[in-house]
Amino acid sequence: MMNYIKNFLRYKGLLREFITRDLKIKYRRSILGYLWSLLNPLLMMVVLVAVFSNIFRFDIPNFPVYLLSGQIIFSFFAEATSLSMNSILDAGSLIKKVYIPKYIFPVSRVLSSFVSLLFSLVAILIVMIVTDAPITPVVLFFPLPLLYILLFSIGMGLIMSVLAVYFRDIIHLYTVLLSAWMYLTPIFYPINAVPDYVKSVISANPMYYFVEAFRDIVVYNQLPNFQTNLVCFTFSAISILLGLFVFYKNQHKFVLYI
Template identity: 50%
Template structure:
């Protein structure tokens, strides 16, 4: 209850931090927030043209296949990378007044969540343009999006805590994201992978979340209760680990800022 009451007390500050993050990202930009709509569309066109001609994947509606993967991975990339520097970026404020430090990480995740909603609008536009059939399972899309948000928050808390003490994490994570992108079936089908590689890709939590997302958006399938339960346990365990690491380290933040 103490933590809940503390969160309610600082809730207006969280709104201000989210608004600040969004304004800073699109400051002096002519199109502003519209870039969250245009970016995935332009990337989808480029990737579709390149990979559909070079690799010749036999995937129905390949442009939509790419866009679904790109939207989710871009959100994870942006949310965790932003959360990683959340404490360092607000060092001057943390040194002056008491603010629950997790709010800075949470604000980065929340601002990225606003961006993914705009990207989701781009996905709907592509589905309408390509005359893809819309199914009632689309309403279940909130499940993988919530899973991804919780998972990103857990990873973000871990990265934020480690980055304060070890600045090298920022450089290592950039390399890790590149590897993770290729270990997530964004541009290729799972069927093309050798068995050993497929096992590794399936161990990636983003793969499972992305598969659920595609099932409800593209293939009119309802994920099994077992599948949903497994990934719920995974994302909650990641969040619990993130909270534990963050709270163990947060008292020493001030010494390393």
């Protein structure tokens, strides 16, 4: 384990360069640049609030903040894992030429998406101010659920990057899976609006707990309870440990498939 940590610290400068590169590529030739990290969730929130507030009429206090908080967390996870899934394939020519720790490629994709997530948090603050939502000292604990979802996304990103090397079809199937996953996460509807058999499925969904932990802090002005923290920590720990195990077991065979 210490060797892995030393290796990570040795290449942290390269990891930082890859993160910077990914962000530059993402906003290349964009006039507004990083402002899109703020505008994208705001514009999507306006559309969804108009639809779900007026047509479906879910009775959720401060629905804009409720919606945006769930939307930002899930969007980060979807983007981070989708980008990391292609990371090894995209770096194939570089991997064949020089030695670089291969985990850097998927991890840098997740971390660059995390930087965009941090910019998106400004959108939540703006909506909270506009809608006159209460802002209490509890909001200072927002990094806790973000840490959970970051670790979970890194683990999932490592796994998806391995699967994509061996099974290219997973790149297309994952888009469909993310759509189903999104609808099974209470982002724009309350969990009490679904039947009991659907609730049992949602209760096995890790994203439900990450979203709820974040909402507890920014929407309900309370710390996530012990059970929510325990579930989030467990899912994050399993994801990162399983991701590292799968990645290190397979990384030496990447050059045969890329």
